[in-house]
Structures are given as C-alpha cells and as structure tokens.
Amino acid sequence: MSSSDINETLANIMARRSVRMYTDQDVSDGDIMTILSAANQAPSAHNNQSWRFVVVKGVKKGELVDLVSRRAGDFPRPSSTLLRMASRSIASSPVTIAVINTGELIRHGTELFDVDKDIAYDFFRTMEIQSSAAAVENMLIAATSLGISTVWLGILFLIKDDVLDLLGEKGEFMAVVPVGYASRQSSGPTKRPLEMIVKKVE
Numbered sequence: 001m002s003s004s005d006i007n008e009t010l011a012n013i014m015a016r017r018s019v020r021m022y023t024d025q026d027v028s029d030g031d032i033m034t035i036l037s038a039a040n041q042a043p044s045a046h047n048n049q050s051w052r053f054v055v056v057k058g059v060k061k062g063e064l065v066d067l068v069s070r071r072a073g074d075f076p077r078p079s080s081t082l083l084r085m086a087s088r089s090i091a092s093s094p095v096t097i098a099v100i101n102t103g104e105l106i107r108h109g110t111e112l113f114d115v116d117k118d119i120a121y122d123f124f125r126t127m128e129i130q131s132s133a134a135a136v137e138n139m140l141i142a143a144t145s146l147g148i149s150t151v152w153l154g155i156l157f158l159i160k161d162d163v164l165d166l167l168g169e170k171g172e173f174m175a176v177v178p179v180g181y182a183s184r185q186s187s188g189p190t191k192r193p194l195e196m197i198v199k200k201v202e
C-alpha cells in the first residue's frame with residue numbers, strides 16, 4: 001500500500017501497536033467515552049450488542065494489580081511471566097478497561113434458531129466472542145486515533161473468575177485493556193507478508 005493511498009482510518013489501523021508501559025498522564029473521561037462509543041459501534045451477531053465495559057481506576061485498579069501479581073505465582077512459566085507483565089501494564093496505566101460478554105446471545109440463541117442444542121451453544125458463544133472482539137478492536141483503533149496507547153491482555157483469562165468477582169461482574173471474561181500514553185513508542189513485531197496469507201480463488 002503506498003502512503004498516498006492511506007486515509008486517516010487506514011493510517012490509524014496501520015499505526016496501532018501494543019504498548020505495555022505508560023506515562024503518568026491521565027486519560028480524560030471524555031476520551032474514555034469516545035473510545036467506548038467506538039467499541040459500542042461495532043457490529044454484533046443478531047445485533048445483540050452482548051458486551052459490557054468496566055472502566056477500572058484508582059483503588060479498584062490497585063486491587064486488580066495485586067490480584068494478578070498474586071495469582072501469577074500459581075502458574076508455571078510462561079503464564080506466570082505473562083501475568084506479571086500484565087500486572088505491570090495495568091499498574092502503569094492510568095485507566096484499564098475490562099470487556100465482558102453478557103451471555104445474552106447464548107441464552108437467547110436457542111430460542112431464536114432451531115438448531116441442535118450443542119451446536120447452538122458453540123455457535124452463539126463463538127458469535128458472542130467474535131462480536132466482542134470487534135468491539136475491542138474498535139476500542140484499540142479509536143484510542144490510536146486519539147494518540148492513546150493500549151494493549152489487549154488475554155492472559156487474565158487464566159484467572160477470569162477472580163477478575164469477574166473483583167469487578168462485580170457476571171458473564172464471560174473477554175479482555176482487559178490498559179489505556180494510557182506510551183512511555184515509549186513501539187514499532188511492534190512485523191506482520192507476515194500478504195503473499196503468505198492470502199489465496200485468491202476464482
């Protein structure tokens with residue numbers, strides 16, 4: 001893609017990088033709401049919008065950091081290392097957003113579609129996760145467009161029940177995303193060339 005082809009949206013998609021350490025600068029409530037509006041604008045299976053966002057700051061964020069670093073010791077490497085890294089990212093961010101699937105689509109899916117119960121569960125759970133993943137990606141791109149950095153932390157799945165308890169949430173753990181201003185920019189890992197991953201059939 002030549003740089004002359006790049007509009008603002010593409011530029012932000014290309015510029016997004018996982019950043020794991022942040023400066024002390026706070027992220028304004030207005031920017032958090034803009035980021036969450038972008039997330040909420042994502043497509044969702046059956047338009048179920050089966051996501052919830054928990055904005056974690058202050059004392060609660062400190063409790064989340066303690067929980068993640070304490071539970072890290074219960075796991076062998078590399079999980080323990082990744083959990084410790086995640087706790088440091090959350091600690092260094094001024095605000096962290098947790099994304100939770102409500103389970104609404106899974107609950108109502110079997111009523112909406114006349115398919116086998118086991119297939120229905122897999123189908124709607126997958127649709128719900130894919131919908132929330134679209135919301136998380138919107139969040140990351142919106143943050144990038146505001147000059148704000150993020151990292152998608154999936155490793156907290158290992159302690160998902162504890163995380164949900166701490167946040168007072170039911171449903172299914174989806175992601176935890178620290179949000180802040182990068183302490184240093186990262187160029188990130190290179191992506192595979194398209195020739196490796198694209199096949200054309202006609």
Ligand SMILES: Cc1cc2nc3c(=O)[nH]c(=O)nc-3n(C[C@H](O)[C@H](O)[C@H](O)COP(=O)(O)O)c2cc1C
Nearest residue numbers: 016017018020082086151152153154155156188189
């Ligand atoms: C579903 C998912 C889970 C991830 N979980 C973690 C994680 O637990 N810890 C972490 O440091 N990065 C995590 N990442 C970020 C990836 O490591 C990162 O996206 C990848 O290395 C590519 O780098 P980039 O985001 O800078 O392009 C996750 C990304 C995704 C999409």
